[in-house]
Amino acid sequence: MKSLPLVTIISAFIFLSASCDRNRQEEQKSPSESQDLIEENSDLPRNTKYVFVILYVEQTEGYPPQVMTYTNLSGIEAVADLDEDRKYRIMDQCEAFYLNSVKAALHKGAVRDREIQVFDTYAQASRAREEIVKSHNN
CATH class of the missing domain: 3.10.20 (Ubiquitin-like (UB roll))
Incomplete structure (x- = not known):
């Protein structure tokens, strides 16, 4: 069985870490940001x-x-x-x-x-x- 090159493993780890961090940041919106989203939706024509x-x-x-x-x-x-x-x-x-x-x-x-x-x-x-x-x- 061939093993993956170390560079490939490190690249995948960095990509997944960045993706998880971005998801955590999106989940941690302040109440005022959440209220802004509600107000944006109420502005529908x-x-x-x-x-x-x-x-x-x-x-x-x-x-x-x-x-x-x-x-x-x-x-x-x-x-x-x-x-x-x-x-x-x-x-x-x-x-x-x-x-x-x-x-x-x-x-x-x-x-x-x-x-x-x-x-x-x-x-x-x-x-x-x-x-x-x-x-x-x-």
Whole structure:
């Protein structure tokens, strides 16, 4: 078995240390910085909509291979000035994200259908998304 050069090990350690330090710094925000983030979110335009995408996908799994159908949900996004072009762009991005995933590559994943759900408030979007998750877990 070949061992890794010491330079490679040291480089990986430095990279991981820097990454961990950056994550710790992001977690240790002061209360005033946290309040600034809340205020930034409250400055969203009045015509903001909250959306999530539903992908209906098929994947080949198991032995003998069987085609399985799944429902994938995106996260909820706040979108200003939502029109038909923007809706399709969001759906295209979600579909591309899935198709470029390791899971889709390993299981010959294919998107059979997709839809976008649009809501006036985040709470409405969250409740609707939760209902879909519950209905697919039963």
